Amino acid sequence: MSATPSSTPVAYPEGRSRWFWPGLVVGGMVMAVGVRGLIVNRAALMATNPPGWLGLWLGANLVHDLVLVPAVLAVGLAVRRLVPAPVRAVVQAGLLCSAVVVLYALPLVLGLGSTGGNDTILPRDYGRGLFFVLAVVAVVTAAAALFVSRRPRE
Amino acid sequence: MGEGARRLRLPTTGSFTSPLHAPRTAAVLGLALGLTFTVCFLTGLLSHLHQHPIGWLTLPSRPAGLYRLSQGAHVITGVASIPLLLAKLWTVYPHLWARPVLASPAHALERLSLAALVGGSLFLLFTGTINIAYWYEPMRFSFTAGHYWAAWITMGGLLVHVGAKVTTTRLALSKRSPDRHGPAGDGLSRRGFLTAVGLTSGVLVVAIAGQTVGALRRISVLAPRRPDAGPQGYPVNRTAAQAGIDAGGADERRFLLSVEGDVRRPLTLDLAQLRAMPQREVTLPISCVEGWSFSARWTGVPVTALLALAGAADGSGATVESMEAEGAYRTSPLNRLQARDPDTLLALQLDGQPLALDHGFPLRLIAPNRPGVQQTKWVRRIVVA
Numbered sequence: 001m002s003a004t005p006s007s008t009p010v011a012y013p014e015g016r017s018r019w020f021w022p023g024l025v026v027g028g029m030v031m032a033v034g035v036r037g038l039i040v041n042r043a044a045l046m047a048t049n050p051p052g053w054l055g056l057w058l059g060a061n062l063v064h065d066l067v068l069v070p071a072v073l074a075v076g077l078a079v080r081r082l083v084p085a086p087v088r089a090v091v092q093a094g095l096l097c098s099a100v101v102v103l104y105a106l107p108l109v110l111g112l113g114s115t116g117g118n119d120t121i122l123p124r125d126y127g128r129g130l131f132f133v134l135a136v137v138a139v140v141t142a143a144a145a146l147f148v149s150r151r152p153r154e
Numbered sequence: 155m156g157e158g159a160r161r162l163r164l165p166t167t168g169s170f171t172s173p174l175h176a177p178r179t180a181a182v183l184g185l186a187l188g189l190t191f192t193v194c195f196l197t198g199l200l201s202h203l204h205q206h207p208i209g210w211l212t213l214p215s216r217p218a219g220l221y222r223l224s225q226g227a228h229v230i231t232g233v234a235s236i237p238l239l240l241a242k243l244w245t246v247y248p249h250l251w252a253r254p255v256l257a258s259p260a261h262a263l264e265r266l267s268l269a270a271l272v273g274g275s276l277f278l279l280f281t282g283t284i285n286i287a288y289w290y291e292p293m294r295f296s297f298t299a300g301h302y303w304a305a306w307i308t309m310g311g312l313l314v315h316v317g318a319k320v321t322t323t324r325l326a327l328s329k330r331s332p333d334r335h336g337p338a339g340d341g342l343s344r345r346g347f348l349t350a351v352g353l354t355s356g357v358l359v360v361a362i363a364g365q366t367v368g369a370l371r372r373i374s375v376l377a378p379r380r381p382d383a384g385p386q387g388y389p390v391n392r393t394a395a396q397a398g399i400d401a402g403g404a405d406e407r408r409f410l411l412s413v414e415g416d417v418r419r420p421l422t423l424d425l426a427q428l429r430a431m432p433q434r435e436v437t438l439p440i441s442c443v444e445g446w447s448f449s450a451r452w453t454g455v456p457v458t459a460l461l462a463l464a465g466a467a468d469g470s471g472a473t474v475e476s477m478e479a480e481g482a483y484r485t486s487p488l489n490r491l492q493a494r495d496p497d498t499l500l501a502l503q504l505d506g507q508p509l510a511l512d513h514g515f516p517l518r519l520i521a522p523n524r525p526g527v528q529q530t531k532w533v534r535r536i537v538v539a
């Protein structure tokens with residue numbers, strides 16, 4: 001701890017942190033372990049198949065950066081136009097939670113998994129499960145919205 | 155954003171106006187992710203070492219529930235990271251559009267390592283999530299291998315990022331942070347945003363943890379597995395049909411177990427002889443690599459007793475072989491500590507009943523602190539080494 005703690009804000013430093021180059025060297029070596037592993041095991045019993053691997057890597061990133069985030073930004077703009085200020089924050093929180101839960105649950109709900117005739121795999125009704133979670137989130141969000149809209153403004 | 159965008163123009167960092175796109179938000183989320191990714195990496199590494207043992211490191215057979223805990227934690231922590239990562243990437247998204255795109259060689263290296271970090275994080279969470287959902291089509295590679303090497307690339311990217319951001323992060327989280335009292339937006343505050351993200355992680359955890367935490371099994375409605383349903387009341391990773399074993403192949407009158415390899419007296423035992431040996435009862439978990447688990451009572455013959463009967467040298471290891479004709483998990487190794495553990499059994503019974511065919515009838519391996527895929531079923535041979 002520094003001897004003169006202060007709460008006067010200071011600006012973020014310009015330029016590179018002095019830990020940048022050490023981090024790059026150490027991190028670069030760790031990354032190299034991964035890249036080497038991908039290449040060496042390209043056709044092993046448990047194959048990494050670099051073209052297929054890279055395809056999924058790039059695909060996941062493009063979908064995230066060019067579809068998912070822009071969609072979130074668009075919904076954000078819509079919420080700003082349509083939802084009045086007192087309850088806006090609560091609605092944003094409820095939407096954020098619901099959207100992430102839907103994203104996680106999608107492969108389960110759409111039945112994309114393969115069970116190979118093993119009925120102990122994916123044994124639940126995931127549509128119902130998702131509905132249940134979203135209902136809980138919606139009720140909590142509605143209750144919180146009611147609470148903040150009744151609160152006297154300062 | 156928006157006003158006057160008559161023709162399609164690419165955004166720049168300044169196009170994004172929410173005050174949540176700020177270093178302090180990014181720092182809090184980054185710290186949380188650094189923690190969860192480290193937990194995932196270490197638990198994942200442990201799982202990898204169980205399945206790909208290296209000579210100089212003999213993994214212990216105790217504590218009995220360690221693998222259950224660590225692999226359960228891997229999957230739960232990984233899923234809890236989904237909201238953290240999406241929130242973090244949204245927070246720093248404006249930087250994706252920074253100009254100039256590459257300002258200097260150092261900047262280029264930093265962006266390259268960020269591509270590894272961001273790309274790897276999305277890749278790990280996506281492949282992990284679809285793997286536990288049994289959706290394999292998007293993965294044109296072995297999940298385990300692809301996920302494993304991606305973890306190294308990601309952790310390397312994380313180390314570079316920590317070096318690049320440690321100074322800013324300390325300031326961002328301190329009392330002197332320039333955005334500590336950031337301009338109030340007209341929506342979620344920073345605290346509100348972070349709380350919502352944390353609660354979302356909590357919702358996901360509760361929704362899946364019941365596949366390994368028994369008390370939550372009824373409310374974990376989005377868990378890919380139930381620990382309490384299946385043959386004899388328990389789930390199975392691979393059924394006999396999936397493994398190509400039929401009741402004829404596992405015929406109890408023709409069944410013979412052999413103990414061979416580096417032994418003085420190779421053995422061949424039928425089921426009556428195995429049942430006549432002193433039996434031991436243990437309560438041990440089956441802990442799947444996919445993060446689900448259940449604990450049960452198993453009865454059978456300790457492997458130590460078989461090794462002693464065959465005259466294996468003290469400190470021997472062994473390979474346990476299944477009747478399965480093929481597959482990566484047809485055999486599993488017992489290192490010297492695992493082979494010598496008194497609770498390492500060839501089990502004949504589950505909860506006092508003969509094993510169901512799907513649980514490995516007539517004979518399966520059950521041992522403490524071990525991935526479920528290495529609890530070899532339909533055992534027919536032990537090769538001592």
Ligand code: HEM
Nearest residue numbers: 194195198199201202232233278279282283302305443444
């Ligand atoms: C949603 C998040 C995640 C899920 C559901 C998940 C799931 C899994 C599963 C099921 C395995 C077992 C593979 C097997 O042995 O068949 C595994 C292994 C592993 N995971 Fe993850 N994971 C996630 C995130 C991560 C993250 C963030 C990291 C690293 C920072 C990571 C690193 C590893 C490693 C190193 C292994 C060992 C692979 C091997 O045995 O060769 N995982 N993961």
